[in-house]
Amino acid sequence: MAAAMIFSLFSSGLSFDSLRLTKYAQEKGITGIITKLFDAYFTKNLKLSDHDVLTQIAGECGLDKDEVTAVLSGNRYADEVRADEQEAMEHGIHGVPYFLINGKYTASGAQPTAMLKKAIEKILAKETSAATSLDGMVCGADGCHIVQ
Numbered sequence: 001m002a003a004a005m006i007f008s009l010f011s012s013g014l015s016f017d018s019l020r021l022t023k024y025a026q027e028k029g030i031t032g033i034i035t036k037l038f039d040a041y042f043t044k045n046l047k048l049s050d051h052d053v054l055t056q057i058a059g060e061c062g063l064d065k066d067e068v069t070a071v072l073s074g075n076r077y078a079d080e081v082r083a084d085e086q087e088a089m090e091h092g093i094h095g096v097p098y099f100l101i102n103g104k105y106t107a108s109g110a111q112p113t114a115m116l117k118k119a120i121e122k123i124l125a126k127e128t129s130a131a132t133s134l135d136g137m138v139c140g141a142d143g144c145h146i147v148q
Contacts, residue, residue, distance in 0.1 A: 015049040023077035
């Protein structure tokens with residue numbers, strides 16, 4: 001999922017630093033920053049390569065501005081963002097939104113929540129039934145056990 005999100009953010013015009021900031025926010029348990037970044041870029045036409053803009057957005061999300069300044073002034077999370085970029089390229093992600101489920105099932109374009117839920121349920125059922133082996137071992141979402 002990270003690769004699709006990173007591609008989505010890059011293709012939307014967000015900066016490398018905004019992606020690093022997103023990683024930092026996620027580490028701190030702040031999930032609303034992506035929405036704020038999209039709003040700043042698409043609605044307010046703010047320049048997301050500007051560290052002052054990013055620091056302001058991060059502060060609005062509840063992040064410590066001094067810590068944000070430290071993240072943005074260094075290279076923290078650069079390797080993680082580059083890895084996400086690489087993963088997006090390996091999966092051939094070329095449009096947004098793009099959903100990568102369990103590393104192998106995909107859906108492109110805007111999808112209704114009900115469709116995504118149904119797809120995930122089908123994938124879970126397929127993965128669970130495919131996990132049964134001839135030795136009586138069954139693996140599913142709750143782990144593996146031997147069937148008597």
